Amino acid sequence: MTDEPESSESVRFRRRAGARPTEVLDAALQCFMRDGFEATRVEDIAKVAGISKATVYLYFPSKLALLEGLIHRAVSPVAKMAKTSILQFEGSAQDAIKIVLRIVCTKISDPDVSAIPLIVMREAGRFPDIAQYYYDEVISQILPALIAVVDRGIASGELRDVDANLSVGNIIGPLVVYMLLATVFKTGDLSPKGLDAFLSNHIDVLFHGLVKGSPKS
Amino acid sequence: MTDEPESSESVRFRRRAGARPTEVLDAALQCFMRDGFEATRVEDIAKVAGISKATVYLYFPSKLALLEGLIHRAVSPVAKMAKTSILQFEGSAQDAIKIVLRIVCTKISDPDVSAIPLIVMREAGRFPDIAQYYYDEVISQILPALIAVVDRGIASGELRDVDANLSVGNIIGPLVVYMLLATVFKTGDLSPKGLDAFLSNHIDVLFHGLVKGSPKS
Amino acid sequence: MTDEPESSESVRFRRRAGARPTEVLDAALQCFMRDGFEATRVEDIAKVAGISKATVYLYFPSKLALLEGLIHRAVSPVAKMAKTSILQFEGSAQDAIKIVLRIVCTKISDPDVSAIPLIVMREAGRFPDIAQYYYDEVISQILPALIAVVDRGIASGELRDVDANLSVGNIIGPLVVYMLLATVFKTGDLSPKGLDAFLSNHIDVLFHGLVKGSPKS
């Protein structure tokens, strides 16, 4: 409340500054997403954030620090979520997988969230540290959880005897493609309705396969 | 066109002028892959190609032209391949899908080929024309072909009655994830052996599903 | 004037407002000495003074004013001292010179004092006004006094018939070199003991020369 510019002139700058870092990161996210890290000028970010270039440097010591801060901010909540909610789920493996997919779908529909992995992908070559950090904090938290779910399903006789490690690609791959087509090529339907349709079909194919008739094992 | 040997007589082992553009593109590919388009300096490319910076401009009018040339070169063969080889295949849908996956897997194992889609993905935001071009020439050639295969399989009673449009994600998604993990995070096994194991499992899960027991339909 | 305690009653141990400008100047001296005027940031000075950057501007209107204030403060006492104490000395020229050298030596051993001429030297090119001011207030007070002493000594038959104007370099030059070696190259002994040894030798050579045997005149 006190942070919002009530009129449109008297406040200008000098906002409480508690919210500044977040605002700057939001602006950076938007710019990095549109233009990539290298092609984004700090001035662009400042303009989007409604502050001066120098003010950006008041909160972040370098352009790279903005990228790092962005990944940091996105990664924090994931780390907590992953293991707890998925591994501790007590229902069937199918239900666990459904839940994961639904959660990820929800996240994907928020462009600010789905943007992060794309940015990491784009800049991984130039900033291996960031790629490694993202891998450690996100990928290597989620994949093992999924693998464990599949392994549990196999052990309990609920799932077929597949290679759990290799099968996670079957679980999340379609989602990744869906997101990439939408984000990179502006193709596909990211609306809740579109995602729901996609998800239903994906789960159907994932669980029961493309081929008619009973599987061999 | 301009790259091809103009006469057909001096073809023996010529390597100079004729091969130069190709060498420059190879160098550009390597640099763009490592550092991204913006962060790559023309001088880097020249150094990798073993020529001087100014010589690069002898063959390509600008840095952007290098990127375009790269995409062009990669796209050409795909366009021809796609429709002919897949659509004209006369066997079962399962075999058609297997063939496609095997072809893609072969391509993926060559880093120079798999690099192109990654580069397109990275630079799509900044160069929508390039993204569009790649989409038109590659994506929109392959996806409809796959969809047609699935639709044919459904019509013939070989495949279950899924949504063909949405199911292509199930076919290529796992491959995409496999490639991304390998390229972005240096994780995963891109050797023929590793790819084979992955492919077998993928096809098994894709065709027969994760869940034990016969599917409802 | 503005620096002095306005009333004469609250004088006890006051340290706040009254001492601030002095503290800031001390901090500036330290920083200018270490890094030079241009390379010193106002924030550095503030940090050394234990106050905020903006507070510096409460006492000095600009960074240049700090430099000026510094020179002012150092120059004031010298101006008074010079003429009175040296010219009014009634003993022999040799004793007068000895006294001057001893005084200068004492000053030199206090780094805060010897720092000022060094700073003036460093910044003279960029701030001719300051150089001129220092020259007027210090150099042109001391040199004529010394010259007068030598001239008096010559007139009284105590000293040889040298060129007094040119000979002041022989009097203070060795001291200057001694100080420069110590300050610039961290070489030499600025302890009282070291200075004493140096001074004894200097006076000996200055008065009686390097060469054995009686001088011709």
Next chain:
Amino acid sequence: MTDEPESSESVRFRRRAGARPTEVLDAALQCFMRDGFEATRVEDIAKVAGISKATVYLYFPSKLALLEGLIHRAVSPVAKMAKTSILQFEGSAQDAIKIVLRIVCTKISDPDVSAIPLIVMREAGRFPDIAQYYYDEVISQILPALIAVVDRGIASGELRDVDANLSVGNIIGPLVVYMLLATVFKTGDLSPKGLDAFLSNHIDVLFHGLVKGSPKS
């Protein structure tokens, strides 16, 4: 010959580039001397050298490299000169000292040469490496040579039994002061005539002292 711009328009840039580094250093010397290292902008140097800012960076990787190059260039010839010419001198100590002083005086009259020690003095605080380098290559070459000359003179009975280490200040100190007054405060006569007068008086005082009558020892 081929390097000189024959007309005044057709050549503009594109000089043979062999002379460029020297030209840039000359320009840097001039600017550093006038404004100091920090206050000099690379663009100033470029303008003085008649080239563009970027061209400066073609020959020197950073502004600091210009300073280093400058010191380097000035130091090289000194190192060779010092020990050989002074120590190998076979005449009397007095003649040796006279020769040294005359050489130094000649150097001092060239502003480009006398500028270097002044620059080193000014920037020593901020760039201790440069100060150390200059000390090692120049100061610690010349001082020991002078000390040795004095010691030889004492041993041969030509000079009085003074402390040679401390007496070098008496030899070069007056010169230093003369140069500082001229360079820093634009006072004093750097013409050959002025220097000659100064040198005669200095040598007279240095050798025979200020005081009339024979010295005690």
Next chain:
DNA sequence: TATGAATGAGATTTCATTCAT
């Protein structure tokens, strides 16, 4: 064809200085 030399147009980053609280 090939390149060394040169530069204009920017990009990141810094800092003296101001101002509302």
Next chain:
DNA sequence: GATGAATGAAATCTCATTCAT
């Protein structure tokens, strides 16, 4: 009086691109 927040103006350094040879 004291300061945290903010910024305009610059300074260093980079790089795609050009051109004479």
